[in-house]
Amino acid sequence: MGLEQYQGDMNMCCRCSACKWVPMQRVSGHQFANVCPSISRYNFHSYSGGGRVNIGAAALKNGFNYTPKLLDIVYNCQLCGACGVSCNYAMDMEVLAPITEFRIKCVEDGKTHPALDKAIAGLRQTGSLAPVKGKRGDWAAGLKLKDAGKDKVDVLLYIGDLTSYDPELQKVAQATARILQKAGVDFGIAGDAETSCGGEAYEMGYQQDFLNQARKNMDYIKQAGIKTVVTPSPHAYHSFKVLYDKFKLKDDLKVLHITEYIQQLVQDGKLKPNKRVDLAVTYHDPCHLGRLGEPWIHWQGKKVPGDRFVFDPPKVYRRGTNGVYEPPRNVLKSIPGIKLTEMNRIREYAWCCGAGGGVNLSNPEFSQWTARERIDEATATGAEAVVTACTLCAKNFNTAIDATGSRLKVYDIVELFEQAIA
Amino acid sequence: MTSMALSKQVYTEFEDVVGPEYLCDDPAIMPSYHGTEFAAVILPENTTQVQAIIRLCNKHKLPFRPVCTGWTGKFAPGFLYIDLRRMNRIIEINEKNMYAVVEPYVITAQLQAELMKRGLHLNVKGAGSNCSAMLRGHGHLDQTTSGDDRNHLAIEWVTPAGDIVRSGSLGSGDEWFCGDGPGPSLRSILTSAVPPGVTPGVFTKAAMKVYHWPGPAQFPIAGVSPNYQLSAIPPNMMARYYSFPSVEKMWQAEIKIGESEIAFELMGFNIAMVAANISTSNEEEEKNFKRLSKEIQGPGFFIILAGNSAADFAYKQRVLNRIVSDNDGKSVTSLEDPRTEGILLCQCIRISASIRETFRPGGMFKSIPVMGQRDLTIKWAIGAGKAKEPLIKKGLIVDDGGAAFGWGVEQGHLGKTEIFCKYDPHNEVANQAVEDWHKEQSDRAFKERYFALLVGQNAEIGRALSNYDKWWNEIQKSFDPNRVSPEGGALV
Numbered sequence: 001m002g003l004e005q006y007q008g009d010m011n012m013c014c015r016c017s018a019c020k021w022v023p024m025q026r027v028s029g030h031q032f033a034n035v036c037p038s039i040s041r042y043n044f045h046s047y048s049g050g051g052r053v054n055i056g057a058a059a060l061k062n063g064f065n066y067t068p069k070l071l072d073i074v075y076n077c078q079l080c081g082a083c084g085v086s087c088n089y090a091m092d093m094e095v096l097a098p099i100t101e102f103r104i105k106c107v108e109d110g111k112t113h114p115a116l117d118k119a120i121a122g123l124r125q126t127g128s129l130a131p132v133k134g135k136r137g138d139w140a141a142g143l144k145l146k147d148a149g150k151d152k153v154d155v156l157l158y159i160g161d162l163t164s165y166d167p168e169l170q171k172v173a174q175a176t177a178r179i180l181q182k183a184g185v186d187f188g189i190a191g192d193a194e195t196s197c198g199g200e201a202y203e204m205g206y207q208q209d210f211l212n213q214a215r216k217n218m219d220y221i222k223q224a225g226i227k228t229v230v231t232p233s234p235h236a237y238h239s240f241k242v243l244y245d246k247f248k249l250k251d252d253l254k255v256l257h258i259t260e261y262i263q264q265l266v267q268d269g270k271l272k273p274n275k276r277v278d279l280a281v282t283y284h285d286p287c288h289l290g291r292l293g294e295p296w297i298h299w300q301g302k303k304v305p306g307d308r309f310v311f312d313p314p315k316v317y318r319r320g321t322n323g324v325y326e327p328p329r330n331v332l333k334s335i336p337g338i339k340l341t342e343m344n345r346i347r348e349y350a351w352c353c354g355a356g357g358g359v360n361l362s363n364p365e366f367s368q369w370t371a372r373e374r375i376d377e378a379t380a381t382g383a384e385a386v387v388t389a390c391t392l393c394a395k396n397f398n399t400a401i402d403a404t405g406s407r408l409k410v411y412d413i414v415e416l417f418e419q420a421i422a
Numbered sequence: 423m424t425s426m427a428l429s430k431q432v433y434t435e436f437e438d439v440v441g442p443e444y445l446c447d448d449p450a451i452m453p454s455y456h457g458t459e460f461a462a463v464i465l466p467e468n469t470t471q472v473q474a475i476i477r478l479c480n481k482h483k484l485p486f487r488p489v490c491t492g493w494t495g496k497f498a499p500g501f502l503y504i505d506l507r508r509m510n511r512i513i514e515i516n517e518k519n520m521y522a523v524v525e526p527y528v529i530t531a532q533l534q535a536e537l538m539k540r541g542l543h544l545n546v547k548g549a550g551s552n553c554s555a556m557l558r559g560h561g562h563l564d565q566t567t568s569g570d571d572r573n574h575l576a577i578e579w580v581t582p583a584g585d586i587v588r589s590g591s592l593g594s595g596d597e598w599f600c601g602d603g604p605g606p607s608l609r610s611i612l613t614s615a616v617p618p619g620v621t622p623g624v625f626t627k628a629a630m631k632v633y634h635w636p637g638p639a640q641f642p643i644a645g646v647s648p649n650y651q652l653s654a655i656p657p658n659m660m661a662r663y664y665s666f667p668s669v670e671k672m673w674q675a676e677i678k679i680g681e682s683e684i685a686f687e688l689m690g691f692n693i694a695m696v697a698a699n700i701s702t703s704n705e706e707e708e709k710n711f712k713r714l715s716k717e718i719q720g721p722g723f724f725i726i727l728a729g730n731s732a733a734d735f736a737y738k739q740r741v742l743n744r745i746v747s748d749n750d751g752k753s754v755t756s757l758e759d760p761r762t763e764g765i766l767l768c769q770c771i772r773i774s775a776s777i778r779e780t781f782r783p784g785g786m787f788k789s790i791p792v793m794g795q796r797d798l799t800i801k802w803a804i805g806a807g808k809a810k811e812p813l814i815k816k817g818l819i820v821d822d823g824g825a826a827f828g829w830g831v832e833q834g835h836l837g838k839t840e841i842f843c844k845y846d847p848h849n850e851v852a853n854q855a856v857e858d859w860h861k862e863q864s865d866r867a868f869k870e871r872y873f874a875l876l877v878g879q880n881a882e883i884g885r886a887l888s889n890y891d892k893w894w895n896e897i898q899k900s901f902d903p904n905r906v907s908p909e910g911g912a913l914v
Contacts, residue, residue, distance in 0.1 A: 033532050043507050
């Protein structure tokens with residue numbers, strides 16, 4: 001069905017420009033009112049959520065007339081979903097889905113971006129979208145973790161491409177594993193057998209590569225008899241929980257982000273964060289854990305004939321309402337000494353870190369521009385550090401901080417939590 | 423590239439003004455610009471660039487159309503589209519003299535948020551707080567802030583010939599406090615609401631009058647979109663919906679509320695609009711409309727009280743209760759629930775309602791707004807509402823009970839009444855039916871001497887009003903000798 005299934009949604013766009021801003025009630029001043037990095041950076045309406053669906057609707061009507069400008073518009077979008085949240089405050093229409101489908105259509109038509117082609121070539125060869133250095137399971141050396149493929153375990157700890165291979169980020173994987181060990185969780189890892197969740201490939205437009213990865217992962221999970229996946233990666237979380245479900249590959253797999261799991265372990269008394277971590281922080285909501293992390297909603301139906309856009313059965317839209325917002329905050333609040341100050345744009349209307357949708361590869365300048373905007377916002381809170389729950393966000397922020405000379409520190413939430421239970 | 427494209431040489435001249443990043447004539451972007459094949463889209467950063475662009479338009483006889491937030495309009499192909507998006511600065515908030523100077527792409531929500539921190543607010547136009555703060559129009563707060571015929575103070579205007587004109591006090595100094603002097607007023611040209619009401623040229627800055635805000639510096643919003651609510655109703659604030667046994671009773675209550683000057687907002691919502699605003703989806707809206715329709719006794723209005731102190735608030739409540747009681751009004755008690763009350767407070771003050779009640783149900787709406795004395799315009803609107811009923815029965819437009827809506831302006835000294843048809847623009851039968859309704863009811867408004875915004879009937883209105891349209895055209899020609907700004911749009 002592809003883009004065609006969203007023709008009615010795209011036709012609903014009334015060009016109100018709500019997609020460019022945080023929801024109006026949340027506008028707290030002149031600054032930090034924008035929500036879409038793409039329109040904020042490139043200014044032409046075509047780069048907004050509304051502009052993109054206008055272009056999609058026109059393409060279905062008049063044909064796909066690819067120009068360099070059109071592809072510039074298509075690939076300069078993090079697919080962060082903020083446009084859809086702001087639109088769906090008031091409107092009943094899909095926004096992010098047709099934008100994603102448009103990109104998939106570009107790839108199907110061979111209108112790809114060379115940097116993304118290169119990344120996908122790497123994925124096909126190595127099972128990773130991140131550069132491969134050494135073996136995938138090297139990060140776990142010395143931790144004595146179970147092999148989930150061989151040992152029967154309750155929980156599979158899935159790490160993800162970037163955190164597995166990036167020497168600067170492997171500490172997040174290690175901290176996560178040590179936290180689970182401390183809680184006495186019966187878990188294992190796939191180690192060298194772990195392969196990309198495929199979610200980023202999907203957002204880059206390479207749907208078939210995503211499906212290949214999804215099937216590989218679910219084959220592994222089924223063979224290992226795993227019922228629960230826990231991951232520190234919002235991208236993996238989004239893939240396993242949302243995208244695999246969308247494509248009916250998830251079955252009854254339980255998927256938890258590490259912050260949800262830690263919150264539960266603290267509530268159950270299995271983890272006791274009692275050591276002070278004196279730090280003033282602000283929290284950055286990763287898009288794939290926050291607004292994009294809400295469950296997939298399967299729906300099939302048709303419009304009820306008549307005056308109003310209502311459907312039989314009623315269509316429930318994913319408006320960002322049920323994303324993972326409180327667990328990371330609760331984990332932070334459970335750490336003695338942490339002082340959390342919120343930024344202006346948070347939860348469902350958080351500003352993206354800039355790295356999503358393959359933009360960190362296809363347009364590093366735009367990715368960094370977006371990150372700098374977030375660093376400025378974080379700095380304005382007076383915090384010493386920005387805490388996130390996504391290593392891709394952390395990496396992008398660190399690059400921006402290095403370039404600007406900001407003194408802001410960046411932590412993954414598990415790093416701070418581990419200090420509190422050490 | 424289309425035949426309407428700029429020549430390479432002309433393109434380069436415009437590019438030299440704004441830089442290559444801010445000019446585009448690629449056909450790929452045009453579907454997002456109202457589906458119109460513009461010659462190009464250009465994004466100036468400041469007044470100097472706007473002036474240079476307009477001078478080039480004159481040099482090349484290229485018509486242009488300026489647009490700020492852009493939620494409007496039918497456009498002619500081949501024009502240069504001046505997208506004012508980069509002109510997004512708040513120049514000044516003058517608390518002492520109670521005005522704010524903004525560029526065209528500051529949206530109302532931004533300015534309002536800054537003003538609230540300072541104990542001030544502004545008129546939020548009915549189009550919504552997602553639109554330009556300098557947009558001319560009317561809205562929910564007209565009762566206490568009037569409409570923008572009054573609220574524009576000094577204006578910086580780049581004329582269609584490329585001259586920079588500073589109106590009002592700005593014309594004689596560097597102060598923005600007055601639109602009418604000392605210095606040139608130009609009110610009839612710059613802020614006229616008479617059709618066609620399309621000032622040529624570009625407004626690059628405008629001072630907006632601001633008002634006292636008795637509410638909090640920021641609403642205490644809780645919840646996740648679209649389920650926002652207030653964690654607590656701010657002190658000395660209250661929102662209610664009252665229905666009345668007749669239009670006459672409702673109108674009498676409106677008059678008394680105006681005379682007593684107790685309302686912060688008085689919005690003659692019909693109950694369908696209330697249902698739209700408290701609902702997060704079309705399905706929910708339909709259910710709420712049916713439910714609320716059973717809770718009202720007749721036409722009604724929505725009112726917000728905002729006291730400057732507990733005593734002031736208590737006084738206003740007492741007066742309101744007396745007025746409602748004297749006119750047999752009844753509160754819709756289910757809307758008194760603090761959760762719903764909070765939604766309505768925030769929705770109506772911060773958003774000015776709008777999208778949920780206009781575009782969401784059917785995808786499009788068509789409206790006839792009528793300015794004048796409320797009791798007269800309501801009578802006209804009742805007829806327009808009855809004319810909607812066959813369309814509702816056929817399922818061509820959204821069922822809102824056929825009702826109109828409206829509100830007092832300047833404590834009821836003036837008023838506005840408006841009626842919508844909400845429909846699916848992709849349904850040809852519905853489209854035609856709404857067009858026919860619109861024309862018939864607009865014609866009736868004209869014949870019955872109502873001041874309606876009757877687009878396309880300028881000649882007829884002109885004959886009735888001293889041929890003002892001919893004078894308007896003459897004035898336009900003198901300001902725009904090369905006819906590069908034929909569609910106006912300085913304020914859009």
